[in-house]
Amino acid sequence: QVSVLYFARSAELAGLRCETLSVPRQITSLQLWEEIVKIHPRLAVIRDQVVFAVQQEYVLLGDQLLVLQPGDEVAIIPPISGG
Amino acid sequence: MDESEDVPKDFIKLKSEKLSIDEVSELVISPCCGAVSLFIGTTRNNFEGKKVIHLEYEAYMSMAETEIKKICRDVRQKWPSVKHIAVHHRLGNCLFKNVCIGSVCWSPHLACRILDAGVMTLTIFPILCLYLQEIYEGEYSWKENKECFWTNSEK
Numbered sequence: 001q002v003s004v005l006y007f008a009r010s011a012e013l014a015g016l017r018c019e020t021l022s023v024p025r026q027i028t029s030l031q032l033w034e035e036i037v038k039i040h041p042r043l044a045v046i047r048d049q050v051v052f053a054v055q056q057e058y059v060l061l062g063d064q065l066l067v068l069q070p071g072d073e074v075a076i077i078p079p080i081s082g083g
Numbered sequence: 084m085d086e087s088e089d090v091p092k093d094f095i096k097l098k099s100e101k102l103s104i105d106e107v108s109e110l111v112i113s114p115c116c117g118a119v120s121l122f123i124g125t126t127r128n129n130f131e132g133k134k135v136i137h138l139e140y141e142a143y144m145s146m147a148e149t150e151i152k153k154i155c156r157d158v159r160q161k162w163p164s165v166k167h168i169a170v171h172h173r174l175g176n177c178l179f180k181n182v183c184i185g186s187v188c189w190s191p192h193l194a195c196r197i198l199d200a201g202v203m204t205l206t207i208f209p210i211l212c213l214y215l216q217e218i219y220e221g222e223y224s225w226k227e228n229k230e231c232f233w234t235n236s237e238k
Binding site: 005007008053056075077 | 141143145146149
């Protein structure tokens with residue numbers, strides 16, 4: 001079980017900022033995205049504009065294998081605009 | 084003399100209250116240093132011909148702080164004589180003319196330091212986990228930095 005955080009546009013599309021999801025312990029980042037989009041289909045429109053941050057490290061959507069621990073934090077990060 | 088003042092420190096704050104340039108400057112004062120570089124970012128009242136009413140900032144707080152600390156570390160590697168660094172960024176609602184971001188590096192040498200604060204802030208833009216909405220009259224838009232490394236730049 002991981003905590004998923006949503007920000008900015010991803011929070012708008014998902015309709016929430018934070019939730020707990022059950023996902024396989026080993027999963028590619030793309031598969032993780034697809035799991036999340038099943039629950040929040042509106043997120044599909046930003047597929048090309050997001051990255052994950054897993055335990056505060058950036059992860060691109062792709063074949064990278066993630067090894068997740070219970071309680072890990074996964075954030076859906078749209079393009080950044082601070083500063 | 085207080086020896087702990089000589090240990091370089093990073094002061095990072097993301098907060099919803101009005102930022103104080105005095106406070107940011109005072110954080111980095113150190114008796115052994117003779118110069119301060121200060122960068123101030125403020126809200127503009129227009130973007131591409133549209134009138135901007137205000138900005139709304141939100142942040143992935145823990146990660147933003149982690150990333151700023153990494154930048155501070157990189158700054159110190161590049162310019163070892165930098166002493167204290169303070170980065171304050173406003174969250175929530177910013178009316179125009181309000182300060183949104185200030186960063187200060189206080190170092191022994193004046194030359195080139197004025198450039199450093201600007202360089203550091205530009206480095207922050209693509210990395211910082213902050214989001215901003217420009218609120219126009221009747222509509223809004225989430226802004227995207229050009230330097231954001233994961234967006235498809237050929238849109």
